[in-house]
Amino acid sequence: MRDKRRTDLIALAALVCTVVVLLLANRYLDDYKIRIINLSGIYVTLGLSMNLINGFTGLFSLGHAGFMAVGAYTVALLTMPIPMKEMNFFFQPIVPWLANVEVGFLPALLAAGLISAFLGVLIGAPVLRLRDDYLAIATLGFAEIIRVVFTNTQSLTNGALGLKGIPNYTNTWWSWGVAFFTIWFVSFLIRGSYGKAFMAIREDEVAAEAMGINLFKHKVLSFAFASFFAGIAGGLLASLLGTIDPNMFRITLTFNILLIVVLGGLGRIAGTVVAAVIVTVMMEALRFLDESINLGFIQLKGIPGMRMVVFSIILILVVLLRKEGLFTRLKGRESSYAEN
Amino acid sequence: MLKIENLTMKFGGVVACSSFNAEVKRGQIVGLIGPNGAGKTTVFNVITGVYKPTEGQITFSPREGEQHRLVGLKPDRIAQLGICRTFQNIRLFGQLSVLDNIFIGNHLRLRSNVFSSVLRLPGYTAEEREIYEKSMYLLEKIGLQDFRNEKASSLPYGMQRRLEMARALATNPKLLLLDEPAAGMNPQETNELIGFIQEIKEEFDLTIFLIEHHMEVIMEISEKIYVLDHGVLIAEGSPGEVQRNEKVIEAYLGVG
Ligand SMILES: Nc1ncnc2c1ncn2[C@@H]1O[C@H](COP(=O)(O)OP(=O)(O)O)[C@@H](O)[C@H]1O
Ligand SMILES: [Mg+2]
Numbered sequence: 001m002r003d004k005r006r007t008d009l010i011a012l013a014a015l016v017c018t019v020v021v022l023l024l025a026n027r028y029l030d031d032y033k034i035r036i037i038n039l040s041g042i043y044v045t046l047g048l049s050m051n052l053i054n055g056f057t058g059l060f061s062l063g064h065a066g067f068m069a070v071g072a073y074t075v076a077l078l079t080m081p082i083p084m085k086e087m088n089f090f091f092q093p094i095v096p097w098l099a100n101v102e103v104g105f106l107p108a109l110l111a112a113g114l115i116s117a118f119l120g121v122l123i124g125a126p127v128l129r130l131r132d133d134y135l136a137i138a139t140l141g142f143a144e145i146i147r148v149v150f151t152n153t154q155s156l157t158n159g160a161l162g163l164k165g166i167p168n169y170t171n172t173w174w175s176w177g178v179a180f181f182t183i184w185f186v187s188f189l190i191r192g193s194y195g196k197a198f199m200a201i202r203e204d205e206v207a208a209e210a211m212g213i214n215l216f217k218h219k220v221l222s223f224a225f226a227s228f229f230a231g232i233a234g235g236l237l238a239s240l241l242g243t244i245d246p247n248m249f250r251i252t253l254t255f256n257i258l259l260i261v262v263l264g265g266l267g268r269i270a271g272t273v274v275a276a277v278i279v280t281v282m283m284e285a286l287r288f289l290d291e292s293i294n295l296g297f298i299q300l301k302g303i304p305g306m307r308m309v310v311f312s313i314i315l316i317l318v319v320l321l322r323k324e325g326l327f328t329r330l331k332g333r334e335s336s337y338a339e340n
Numbered sequence: 341m342l343k344i345e346n347l348t349m350k351f352g353g354v355v356a357c358s359s360f361n362a363e364v365k366r367g368q369i370v371g372l373i374g375p376n377g378a379g380k381t382t383v384f385n386v387i388t389g390v391y392k393p394t395e396g397q398i399t400f401s402p403r404e405g406e407q408h409r410l411v412g413l414k415p416d417r418i419a420q421l422g423i424c425r426t427f428q429n430i431r432l433f434g435q436l437s438v439l440d441n442i443f444i445g446n447h448l449r450l451r452s453n454v455f456s457s458v459l460r461l462p463g464y465t466a467e468e469r470e471i472y473e474k475s476m477y478l479l480e481k482i483g484l485q486d487f488r489n490e491k492a493s494s495l496p497y498g499m500q501r502r503l504e505m506a507r508a509l510a511t512n513p514k515l516l517l518l519d520e521p522a523a524g525m526n527p528q529e530t531n532e533l534i535g536f537i538q539e540i541k542e543e544f545d546l547t548i549f550l551i552e553h554h555m556e557v558i559m560e561i562s563e564k565i566y567v568l569d570h571g572v573l574i575a576e577g578s579p580g581e582v583q584r585n586e587k588v589i590e591a592y593l594g595v596g
Contacts (some may be wrong), residue, residue, distance in 0.1 A: 185458060192457035193447050193468065196436070200444045203433035210388055210427075212419030212448025212511055221454060 004191065011187070015180060022172045034172060035240070036284050041175030042236050043276040045182045047260040048269065049229035052186055054258075055266035056195065057222040058202025059132055063123075063139030064257050066146040067227045069249035070119055071112035071234030073150065073157055076166045076244055077101070078108040084165045091161060092154045105169040109178075109235045116231020117224045124223040129216050143254065150246040162245025163238075170240035178236060179273075182229050187269055189225070198222050199267070252308060256283070259315050279311075286310060341366045341547050342387070342423075342515055347396035349382050349571075356382040357571040360396070364515070369541060369548045371562035371579075373555075375591055379571040380551045381428055384517050387549075388425050389415040402514045420448050422514035426504045426521060428551070434493030438484055441492050441503055442475040445510025478506040481540075498529055502536075509544060516540075518550040522557050530554055534561055559583065567591070 025037055046064060053061045077085075077098055085094055093099070103111075119142075127138045150157045157163070189195045197218050200208040209215055238244045256279065264275030289306040292299060342364040349357040357379040364370045372380050386393045387410065398410040402422040410418055424445075433441050450471075452464040479485045482502040487495060492503060501521060508516060521537070522530045534557055541548055552558040558565060559579040567575040567588050575585040582588055 188458045188460065189454070192454075192460070192464070193443070193450050193452075193471070194454045194457050196440055196444050197447045199436055199440075200433045200447075203435055204431050206390065206415075207427065207431040207433065208444075209415040210390075210419060210425055210431075211445050211507065212416045212424075213444070214414075214416045 007187075011183070018176060018180070022176060026172060036281060037172050038170060038175040038236075038240050040277045040280040041172065041179040042233050042240070043257070043260060043280045044176075044179040044273050045229055045233040045236070046257045047264060047272040047276040048182045048186045049226045049233065050257050051261045051264070051266065051268070051272050052189075052198075052229075053222050053226040054261055055268070055272075056186075056190060056202065057198040057219060059128075059219060059223070060136040061139045061223065061226065062136050062251070062254050062258070063120075063143045063227075064230050065249040065251060065253040066139070066143030067116045067120060067230035068234030068237065068253065069143075069146050069150060069246065070116045071231030072238035072244050072249070073163070074112040074115050074231070075105075075108045075235030076163045076238045077157075078103050078111060079105060079167050079169065079239065080163065080165065081167070088158050088161075088163055088165065089155070091158070094158075095155050098156070105167075105174070105239065109232050112235035113228040113232040116234070117228035120227025121220055121224050124227075125216075125220055128219045128223065132219065140251070140254075143249070143251065147246045147249055150249075157246070160246065162243060164243045166238050166242050166244065168239060168242050170236050175236055175240070178232060183269065183273065185225075185229075190269070194218070194221070202267075255308075256311070259311055262315060262318055283307065283311075341368075341401055342549065343397075343399045343401075344383070344387070345397045345399075347383070347386060347398065348394045349379070349386055349391060350394045355571050357386070357393075357568070360568070360571075360573055362566050362573075362576070364547060364549050366547055367545075368563050369537070369550065369561050371558040371565040372549065372551045372568065373553075373558055373565060373582075374568035374574075377570075378568040380568055381519055382571075383568070384425060384519055384549075384551065387418075387517065388423060389413050389418045400515070416448070419511055419513075422512070423517065424508040424511045424513035424515075425517035426501070426508055426519055428519040428523065430497075430500045430504055432492040432500055432504060432507070434491065436492060437489050438492055438495065438503060439475060439479065439488040441507050442478050442510050443471060445507040446471040446474065448511055475510060478509055482506045482536075497524055501525070505536075505540075509540060512544075513546065515547045515549065518548065518552075520551050520553055522552060522554045525554075530557060533557070537561060 022037070025034065050061070050064055053059050078101060080102065082100055082102055085099060123138060123142045124135070127135050151160050153159065197208070197213050200211070200213060201215060201218055205215060260275045260279050261272060263279065264271035264273070286307045289310060290304050292301050344360060344362045347357060347360040348355070360383065372383065374380055382391070385391045387398055389410065393411060396411070400408045400410050400421060400423060408421055433444060450467060452461070452467055456464040476485065479488055482505065484499060484503060487499065492500065495503065505518070505521065522533050525533060537548065538561060540546060550558070550562070562579055565577065565579055565582045566573060567582055567585070569591040574587045574591060575582050
């Protein structure tokens with residue numbers, strides 16, 4: 001009990017510090033750095049969202065890019081001014097029911113979260129009822145399908161052309177406000193009885209079920225929350241960048257989030273927050289790896305994708321050096337055999 | 341309270357249990373014994389819904405005049421009806437604290453929804469306080485109050501067994517199934533365990549069905565004993581009757 005109070009105080013102190021840092025940053029930093037701060041906040045939300053399902057509940061989902069795409073397009077289509085829509089959809093007009101819609105950022109974000117959560121339940125439920133071993137494959141497939149669908153639904157998403165001129169509502173207050181909301185939500189969820197039930201499922205499904213915990217209901221619940229936050233983060237990203245297209249939401253995006261979760265520690269909130277910031281900053285700092293490097297006497301040709309290689313190596317090292325490893329922490333495989 | 345009729349459980353070619361009949365009456369302590377591999381744990385797994393039996397019926401009556409057919413129900417539903425168990429190979433939530441293990445045992449009786457738990461609405465916090473107090477009480481009962489913040493997996497074996505029992509008690513069961521609770525205990529711990537089982541039975545108004553290898557435990561506390569061998573019921577009766585039964589002596593002293 002006292003521990004909790006201390007954690008709360010630390011969290012409060014972190015909140016105050018962040019507000020001060022954001023105030024100063026907005027005043028003194030250039031746009032490029034502000035953008036990194038925004039991205040960091042968005043990745044905090046994404047990391048926690050994935051950790052809820054992969055770290056706390058012990059399931060393995062790889063669908064984040066898909067849920068982000070859903071959220072991003074929802075926010076883009078709901079917030080874009082009506083004349084802007086007409087300009088975007090020159091190839092084929094937008095569906096009539098969306099043509100004259102323009103709502104505020106907050107309702108658009110909420111819609112992004114809810115639609116994403118709804119889709120999460122829709123694809124999660126059949127898999128979670130039968131064999132959640134296949135959740136990783138099903139969600140990965142879902143993310144790819146979403147990308148292909150969005151490429152081909154010309155009158156809904158403008159297809160491969162993408163959407164331009166999405167209003168830039170996302171600022172540091174939005175990105176970090178949502179991040180803190182997510183931190184608060186996940187912390188309080190985990191602290192309460194439901195969160196403990198999620199962790200019980202992660203630890204031992206057979207025992208959890210024998211203690212009266214409805215596995216399906218709790219897994220779907222956790223998955224729906226994770227999809228909700230992924231959708232919102234996607235919405236924030238769309239509004240930050242102003243331009244989106246289906247190919248932004250590839251598996252590498254999910255991979256970045258997985259890296260954050262693994263670096264930060266499965267089932268760890270503070271670690272995830274720190275890892276999200278570090279990975280986002282590193283992603284920018286290591287950008288030079290993809291570009292050509294001029295060492296004065298020799299010109300090294302840039303290798304596109306080099307950053308990803310570096311990140312992959314980091315991921316492998318973390319998994320190898322952490323004794324508990326990525327998959328054993330997720331779920332003791334032997335636990336599904338109920339011999340005793 | 342619990343009636344098992346004509347229960348058969350086959351795993352491929354292995355018949356773990358065949359045409360087994362048994363009855364556990366309200367307020368009794370009933371024992372289930374037999375050599376290794378006799379099918380005892382399988383009976384528990386079928387009662388608690390881990391396996392669906394090949395054949396047979398199981399009826400559970402948590403209260404007078406209330407009857408539930410258990411076959412086909414999911415384990416969590418069966419736990420909610422009032423049957424909880426421990427496992428032969430302890431299955432705690434290893435990475436979680438001792439207190440959390442017991443706390444989670446209460447989850448199935450929680451009335452508040454997930455949003456009131458996140459928002460910590462008064463209805464939820466009142467329930468949580470109750471759960472906390474009940475969990476602390478159970479912790480004291482098993483003498484683990486000083487270990488409440490330890491990881492469950494870090495406890496020594498004997499404590500883990502007690503913790504598993506406390507976790508089962510937290511679900512407010514009417515019928516408690518104990519799978520070899522004295523396994524790995526020394527004579528003194530075994531004696532304490534016997535006292536403990538009798539104590540919780542009185543205090544929580546339990547009916548107990550128990551698998552045990554230690555003869556002294558089962559003989560001392562059971563009112564009735566069923567003996568399984570190779571999945572077949574070879575004897576049933578009072579401890580005295582079972583002890584004198586020739587088939588039982590053969591099963592235990594003979595080849596098996
Ligand atoms: N899930 C299972 N799959 C296959 N065979 C099993 C399974 N569970 C138990 N058995 C078999 O059923 C028989 C009885 O096992 P069990 O009920 O564990 O015995 P006991 O608890 O009396 O020692 C054994 O031969 C065991 O190998
Ligand atoms: Mg056994």
